[in-house]
Amino acid sequence: MFARSSHTLLLALPLLSCVAAGSIVRVPRSPAKTNNSIVQLFEWPWDSVASECTSFLGPLGMDSLKKLYNFSSVTGDQWWTDYQPVSYILTSKRGNREQFASMVSTCSDAGVGIIVDVVLNHMTAGKGTGFAGSSYSKYNYPAVPYTASQFHYCAGAVAADISDYNNITNVRFCELDSLSDLAQGQPEVQASIAGYLKDLMSLGVTGFRVDASKHMEPEDLATIFSTVGGSPYYTQEVPRGGASTPAQYTSNGDVIEFGATAYAMNSFLGNSGATVSNMVTPDPMGPSWDLLDSNKANYIMANQDTERGTTSLNSNSPNNAYTLSAIFMLGFNYGTPTVYSGYDFTNFDIGAPQDSAGNTNKVTCFSNGFRCEHRWTAIANMNLFHNAVGTAKLTNVFVGTPQQVAFGRGSVGFLVINNDANTWSETWKTSLPAGTYCDVIHDTDSDPKTCSGTTYDVSSDGTFTASVSAYDALALYSGSSFYFLGSQRL
Ligand SMILES: *[C@@H]1O[C@H](CO)[C@@H](O)[C@H](O)[C@H]1NC(C)=O
Ligand SMILES: *[C@@H]1O[C@H](CO)[C@@H](O)[C@H](O)[C@H]1NC(C)=O
Ligand SMILES: *[C@@H]1O[C@H](CO)[C@@H](O)[C@H](O)[C@H]1NC(C)=O
Numbered sequence: 227m228f229a230r231s232s233h234t235l236l237l238a239l240p241l242l243s244c245v246a247a248g249s250i251v252r253v254p255r256s257p258a259k260t261n262n263s264i265v266q267l268f269e270w271p272w273d274s275v276a277s278e279c280t281s282f283l284g285p286l287g288m289d290s291l292k293k294l295y296n297f298s299s300v301t302g303d304q305w306w307t308d309y310q311p312v313s314y315i316l317t318s319k320r321g322n323r324e325q326f327a328s329m330v331s332t333c334s335d336a337g338v339g340i341i342v343d344v345v346l347n348h349m350t351a352g353k354g355t356g357f358a359g360s361s362y363s364k365y366n367y368p369a370v371p372y373t374a375s376q377f378h379y380c381a382g383a384v385a386a387d388i389s390d391y392n393n394i395t396n397v398r399f400c401e402l403d404s405l406s407d408l409a410q411g412q413p414e415v416q417a418s419i420a421g422y423l424k425d426l427m428s429l430g431v432t433g434f435r436v437d438a439s440k441h442m443e444p445e446d447l448a449t450i451f452s453t454v455g456g457s458p459y460y461t462q463e464v465p466r467g468g469a470s471t472p473a474q475y476t477s478n479g480d481v482i483e484f485g486a487t488a489y490a491m492n493s494f495l496g497n498s499g500a501t502v503s504n505m506v507t508p509d510p511m512g513p514s515w516d517l518l519d520s521n522k523a524n525y526i527m528a529n530q531d532t533e534r535g536t537t538s539l540n541s542n543s544p545n546n547a548y549t550l551s552a553i554f555m556l557g558f559n560y561g562t563p564t565v566y567s568g569y570d571f572t573n574f575d576i577g578a579p580q581d582s583a584g585n586t587n588k589v590t591c592f593s594n595g596f597r598c599e600h601r602w603t604a605i606a607n608m609n610l611f612h613n614a615v616g617t618a619k620l621t622n623v624f625v626g627t628p629q630q631v632a633f634g635r636g637s638v639g640f641l642v643i644n645n646d647a648n649t650w651s652e653t654w655k656t657s658l659p660a661g662t663y664c665d666v667i668h669d670t671d672s673d674p675k676t677c678s679g680t681t682y683d684v685s686s687d688g689t690f691t692a693s694v695s696a697y698d699a700l701a702l703y704s705g706s707s708f709y710f711l712g713s714q715r716l
Contacts, residue, residue: 263556263609264341264564265600268530269305269578272321274589275340276332282601284336305530305577309437310350310405312362313369314422319357319577319586330430339432341459346419346450347438348405357584365406376415378407388441391468398441398470410446420453433459435482440464444475451478461524461562476522483523483561487538489515490527490554494539494547494645501628502554502645510620511560518561525561527552533566534574541568541597545697549604550645553667553699556608557641558633559620563612567600604699607666611703615639621657622688626650634658639703644694651693656702660686663702 265283267275308318316323330340349372353363360369365377379385381399385407390396401407409415423434439447439462451460460479464472472481489511492500511517528548532538539548555563569578579587579595591598599605618636625631630650632642637657644650661684664677671678682702684690694700 262562263612264524264562266343266526266529266564266566267600268566268568269308269586270320270567270589270596271586272325272329276329278589279329279333279336279338282606283333283338304575306575307577309345310348311345312350312356312367313360314418314425315360315369316425317357319580319584327429334430339459340430341433341435341461342426342431343435343437344423344426345437346408346410346447347441348402348407351404351406370418372408372415372418376409376412378409391470394469397468398443402438402441407441410442410450416446416450416453420450423450423454423458427454427456427458431458433461436460436462438463439475439481440470444478447475447478472518476518480522480524480562481518482529482564483518483525484532484537485515485517486511486523486525486560487528487532489517490551491537491539491547494551494554495543496629502643503625503628503631505554506558506620506631506633507623507625510623511558520560523561524564525555526564526566527555528566528568529564530566530568533568534571541570541599545645545647547645547697549602550643550697550699552599552605553608553641553701554643556605556612557615557635557639557643557701559615559617559635565600565605565609568597569595570597603670604667607669608701611639611641611666611701614703614705622655624652624654626652635703637704639701641702642692642694642700644696644698647696649693649695651691653689653691656684656688656690658684658688658702658704660684660688661704663690663704665692665700665702667699667701 267278270278316326320326321329333340349367350362351364353361355361356369360367362368365374366372377385378399378401380401381395386400387404388397388400388402399407408419410419426434436447447462462475462478462481464470464475464481465484466472472483472485475481489500489505492498493502493505505511509515511520517523526532526538528538528540533540539551541548552565556565577586581587587594589596589598591601600609615635615638618638621634621636622640623631623633626644627646627648627650629646630644632640632652632654634640634657637659640654640656640658642650642652642654662681663684664681665679668679669677680692682690682692682700684702690702692700
């Protein structure tokens with residue numbers, strides 16, 4: 227049986243697009259891009275996602291992303307088994323096809339779209355029996371079916387792992403961690419993949435996170451997407467580095483901008499002189515940052531790969547940096563943000579908590595390993611801030627120390643981030659209408675009409691005065707009415 231060594235994976239992380247695992251991300255609720263935020267509910271079972279859509283994500287205005295397969299090429303409790311399909315049948319550790327369909331429809335009724343994390347680049351390695359019973363061996367997947375002539379083998383040379391990221395043929399036609407590499411240029415392969423995506427859309431799915439896009443030809447993806455038709459949201463996984471680059475994929479849809487994630491990490495940790503204020507001024511994540519244009523970028527705070535590596539902040543980062551960076555992501559006007567919602571793990575490989583039959587346990591936020599970042603007060607309420615400010619321009623930028631920055635979003639919202647060891651006391655000028663505002667970062671009240679955070683009075687000249695503690699934040703927006711059902715993690 228094939229087993230991925232965590233050592234290999236760790237080394238591979240900076241360059242490989244890697245195994246993404248059974249995830250849920252929240253997606254724009256209509257097929258067209260809405261600019262709403264997304265939440266990735268990593269490894270959540272489908273019934274739990276459905277409940278979360280009704281009880282929390284819908285009321286909060288978030289969309290969700292989920293993954294499916296009948297693979298578990300490797301049966302086991304490792305999270306990365308999710309990224310090794312052996313068929314396109316919708317049965318997995320997270321539930322069966324009926325549960326999947328029910329999740330999509332329940333979420334849709336709650337106003338939440340489902341974006342599926344799909345693995346189109348490769349199948350698995352090794353041989354065995356998939357989670358739901360289909361047999362397979364490397365280069366042979368009868369349940370699709372795929373046979374030996376439908377793989378790349380390093381462009382017809384000899385099958386081998388990717389060895390040269392500066393050789394675009396090597397990156398796209400050789401194997402990612404020995405996983406058999408599908409030949410997406412072949413019409414029959416295109417038809418199988420398009421059939422899979424169309425099947426998902428027939429169940430009401432509104433978008434796709436395309437795993438390991440970096441390792442496929444963008445033109446082949448374009449052909450497949452065009453066969454699929456409709457207007458699903460596409461976000462493609464293309465880590466930076468080497469000859470296969472994010473810009474080559476933007477004509478197909480959004481691209482996950484790992485550069486923004488890394489800049490946020492370096493800025494919040496103060497690595498090599500990077501600072502949070504520099505993300506906002508003088509060039510607010512503009513041309514000098516060498517990032518994708520905002521309207522093509524999917525800005526993630528972290529994901530299942532980066533939280534296990536060194537390319538993003540994670541829940542163990544010091545000084546609230548993980549939460550503060552999520553607040554920044556949701557408050558700033560760059561890209562389509564994705565909130566990551568994971569589970570606690572004690573070693574690299576371990577998957578979400580599961581029963582003896584290998585089915586992922588029902589999620590109970592904050593009590594059985596699931597962290598539920600999307601329910602943390604500051605993150606949940608900043609999602610509402612994000613949707614309220616929409617595309618309003620950046621205004622009233624104010625810098626304290628290099629790690630203290632405040633800015634407005636048009637006349638709708640104002641955010642203060644104090645990523646510094648000292649309290650920041652200031653009178654800020656905003657473009658908000660005069661009135662009394664709730665600091666939503668600390669509003670833990672579940673009643674939308676009341677504020678358990680501090681309230682601030684913005685005067686007729688747009689100013690207000692506050693003291694923001696070390697490594698804390700403050701956010702005001704007009705029309706705020708939210709509630710919160712989770713735990714305080716800042
Ligand atoms: C999303 O934001 C872009 C600007 O980045 C804007 O042009 C577009 O109209 C917005 N879409 C919606 C549905 O609001
Ligand atoms: C899983 O795949 C196998 C082989 O294609 C199929 O026979 C089986 O019915 C599937 N299981 C479920 C529960 O869908
Ligand atoms: C690029 O990679 C392919 C596949 O491994 C190989 O056949 C080819 O020789 C490489 N080209 C160069 C210039 O190294």
